[in-house]
Amino acid sequence: xxxxxxxxxxxxxxxxxxxxxxxxxxxxVPPREPAFFNxxxxxxxxxxxxxYKAFLKNFEGPKTFLEGLSGIGARGLRVANELNVQRxxxxxxxxxxxxxxxxxxxxxxxxxxxxxxxxxxxxxxxxSAKGKRxxxxxxxxxxxxxxxxxxxxxxxxxxxxxxxxxxxxxxxNGLFPNACRRKYGGVPIRVEYGNExxxxxxxxxxxxxxxxxxxxxxxxxxxxxxxxxRTYVKVIKKPxxxxxLGYILxxxxxxxxxxxxxxxxxxxxxxxQNKIAGILWIGKIFDREFIEKMISEISGLNVNxxxxxxxxxxxxxxxxxxxxxxxxxxxxxxKSSPPKLRDLITKLQNKGFKASPTVFSxxxxxxxxxxxxxxxxxxx
Numbered sequence: 167x168x169x170x171x172x173x174x175x176x177x178x179x180x181x182x183x184x185x186x187x188x189x190x191x192x193x194x195v196p197p198r199e200p201a202f203f204n205x206x207x208x209x210x211x212x213x214x215x216x217x218y219k220a221f222l223k224n225f226e227g228p229k230t231f232l233e234g235l236s237g238i239g240a241r242g243l244r245v246a247n248e249l250n251v252q253r254x255x256x257x258x259x260x261x262x263x264x265x266x267x268x269x270x271x272x273x274x275x276x277x278x279x280x281x282x283x284x285x286x287x288x289x290x291x292x293x294s295a296k297g298k299r300x301x302x303x304x305x306x307x308x309x310x311x312x313x314x315x316x317x318x319x320x321x322x323x324x325x326x327x328x329x330x331x332x333x334x335x336x337x338x339n340g341l342f343p344n345a346c347r348r349k350y351g352g353v354p355i356r357v358e359y360g361n362e363x364x365x366x367x368x369x370x371x372x373x374x375x376x377x378x379x380x381x382x383x384x385x386x387x388x389x390x391x392x393x394x395x396r397t398y399v400k401v402i403k404k405p406x407x408x409x410x411l412g413y414i415l416x417x418x419x420x421x422x423x424x425x426x427x428x429x430x431x432x433x434x435x436x437x438x439q440n441k442i443a444g445i446l447w448i449g450k451i452f453d454r455e456f457i458e459k460m461i462s463e464i465s466g467l468n469v470n471x472x473x474x475x476x477x478x479x480x481x482x483x484x485x486x487x488x489x490x491x492x493x494x495x496x497x498x499x500x501k502s503s504p505p506k507l508r509d510l511i512t513k514l515q516n517k518g519f520k521a522s523p524t525v526f527s528x529x530x531x532x533x534x535x536x537x538x539x540x541x542x543x544x545x546x
Contacts, residue, residue: 169269176273179208180215180468182247183273184240185266201238201263210389210396211241212469214329216477217387217398218302219249219467220459221327225301228252232293232300232321234286234314235307239267239279242304246271246279248467255300257282257289290317299323305330310337311368312349315375324403327386330368332395338364352445357416358492359423361390361526362451366488368397369447370411382406385449386456387480390526413444414489421499421537423489435538452484479525486522486532491540493529499537500545507531513543 175188190196190203222229229251233242236256246254256279258264264281271279282289286305293299294317303322305314311330322328332338337345339361340354347353350371354363365388376383382402389396409427416423417433417440424434425448433440457480464474483490493504507523514521514533521533533540 169266174266177205179211179240180244180248182240182244183270184238184243185269185273186238186240187266199262201260201266203238203240206393207240209470209472210331210391210394211244212467212473213387213389213396213476214241214304215244215248215467216460216463216469216473217329217456218245218327219463220456221302221386222249222251223459223463225325227301227323227325230300231255231302231304232290233257233304233306234290234318235305236263236267237306238263239270241306243267243270243274243276243279245302246276247274252278254279255282255293256280257284257286259283259285286314287317290314290321294320299326301326303328307331307333309334310349312371315372316379319372319376319379319381319401322401324401326401327398328372328383328401329396329398330372332364332368333393335364335393335395338367338395353443355414355416355441355443357423357441358495359490359526359530361395362489363414363443363446364395365390365397365451366414366446366448367443368395369399369451370445372397372399373406373411373447374445376401377406380405384453385447385451386453387460388451408449410447410449411445412448413442414446414448415440415442417441421491421495423537425488435536448488450484451488452480454481454484457481457484476525479523482522483524483532486520486524487534488532490524490526490530490532491537492527493531496537496540496544499541502545504529505544510540510544514540517543519543 186203231245231254236258239256242256340356343353350367352367383399387398412427419438420436422435497504511521519535524530
């Protein structure tokens, strides 16, 4: 493939030079040919760089990175160039994408990057034996990552990180419940906080696969975006001893919601019929210590200023109970205009409840107060 000035352009993301198809920058929807590159995903890659730097800082062991579906290598090349890693291996079946990645490797004068042109699970299987596993494994597909969880987990070393992206939002948000059950082992419900349910379905599926392999997963950080969901989990080579799978109960009448181990059909507040989502992850989705490390690493990186703002929200809600509410939900119950988020959080805290904003929604908040208590505090 000839890399010409009329078809390709050199850009800088973070501190890394990337050769990308020009149409991926100019077209509304980036084309898949000759290779896919989404400039709008730069924020997601920024979060990856922050998370991986926080993880690698005190990691004892080989600092290696495997990317199973690398495309033109934007994420992996940034890892190689901006972080202290010994080896990065980029894999993709698109030969043109790998040629662009190789060109970008030369632009950045990188000597710690290798390439593979193979099916993702064949690629990851080559790193599944003891002594060959990677400290970081990254899976970023079109659609669902669930089919790659098995090989991804097997290629991740003890106490390493497995990160994955899901772009099948219609499936995870409830438009195709049967497809969701088939792919993720659980079903969603159509509610205001559907993105949190989607994240918990992904983590629940990952937990089920991990338990079959005698592994434990610990969620460190999750990201919710209009176009994708992304999860970062630590992988421990031991069976998970905790009961962290269950359901979300949601009442359409009073809007009460709850994370539970066992399903019940009747709302405990008003007696109406519950809608039920699951099986899914009901444990913590943010690790407070890890988020603190991420925030501390931002000053040494060239990333979007939004990152720190979002991570501070993650930190504030890391110890909060699920699941979040939105201002519009509460206002609709009493047919009133929505209150200010800060005012509502302050009122809840003054009454002795826990409360914080959430990164999942600009008008969302978490609290241990139920919906009736929220309305009483706000409108009495």
